[in-house]
Amino acid sequence: MSKIIMHIDLNCFFARAQVIKEPELEGRPLIIAGHTRRGIVSTASYEARKYGINSAMPTYMALKLCPKVVIRNPDFKLYHDLSSKFFDYIRRYTNIIEITSIDECFADMTECMKDCKDPVLFLKNLQTNLFNETKLMCSIGLAPTKFLAKMASDMKKPMGITIIRKKDIKKIIWPLPIKDMFGIGKKTYPRLEELNIKTIGDFALDESLEVKKILGKFYFVLKDWAYGKGNDNVVVEVQDSKSIGSSTTFSFDTDDYDEITSMIYQKSVEITEKAQKNGKIGTTITLNIKDSEFTAMSRSITLRCATNSLDDVYNNALKLYDSNFSGMMIRLVGVTLSNLIDKKNFYVQMSLFDIEKHREECQTKLLIDELNNKFKKKVLLMASDLGGNSHED
């Protein structure tokens, strides 16, 4: 017996949220965008899209296409509040919901729709009631797997409802262009098209080694998806974040040491404050750089002891900058803390030996190399204590 999985996605969420806040913007071309030299469009209202404006387009280009477009900066507090209302609303139907981003989720509707005679009417009511209560618009997909539900919700916007049954896969999913398949992005689809894979159906039927090579182990996942055999397990638990990062693009590329390092400091402050607030510590500090040619680079260091102290993060990020990128013209700089664990689990992750010998260092800014050297010496000492027996394979 297959499950009934719903995917529900808020239509132009950021733009819609702005209209809810400023109702006089209803019906006008509106973009949520950074209004700076290098700003880009985050979301465009349907009225703005009529002018050819799209997400990820530079703001100046949007202005060129539609000089009277209304521009608003993102308001994440507003989005967060509306997003909570949205998920609370869905929970009235089922508690089995998996939140995949601020404006979309999967819901396992198997129980709540098991005796439903008219699923379209049921979903229409869900959609209309959400609109009446919150003024949020959504598109809904219903299918036996998460992949199919996601594809279904994408098919009609705004306020669409699409149901895909297993027997309809070849009719509804297979004719879609391969670039519309979830998981196939702008780098991969041209390569597949070159191999004559133009639609999802072409991919489903293809057996060639070249395609396998392009997709790696993802190939088998996608293949399952295309045949309706994908994952139908809606996972409720919020998974712990694995990294916390922050980056900024300079208005003008720069090689100014003070400007760059003070930005690295600022980024370090942001991520350590967030980590501290969330009770997270991490071992790996990464410095992200984009140069004038838009080439992304990164350098990282993994510490012996997890940390979220500003000193640790900033000093290591600075060291990575000094030794790799100093003097280079830079467009963007970012700092990321990863390999995160909960601070309360910290001591579980370390042996007693580590803690006793290095309690002090772990809380300050001792680097992995220094620690490693100490460990090596200690290990050698221990080995000689044991009579110097060493194992050879």
Next chain:
DNA sequence: TCTGGGGTCCTAGGACCC
């Protein structure tokens, strides 16, 4: 006036250990 910012996951190569 060309191209934001927050993430996740995968890959490939190297170091190191046994």
Next chain:
DNA sequence: TCTGGGGTCCTAGGACCC
């Protein structure tokens, strides 16, 4: 003696998603 093989961790880059 021209030199295995498995496992783990780390690094850097890349693709994708919202």
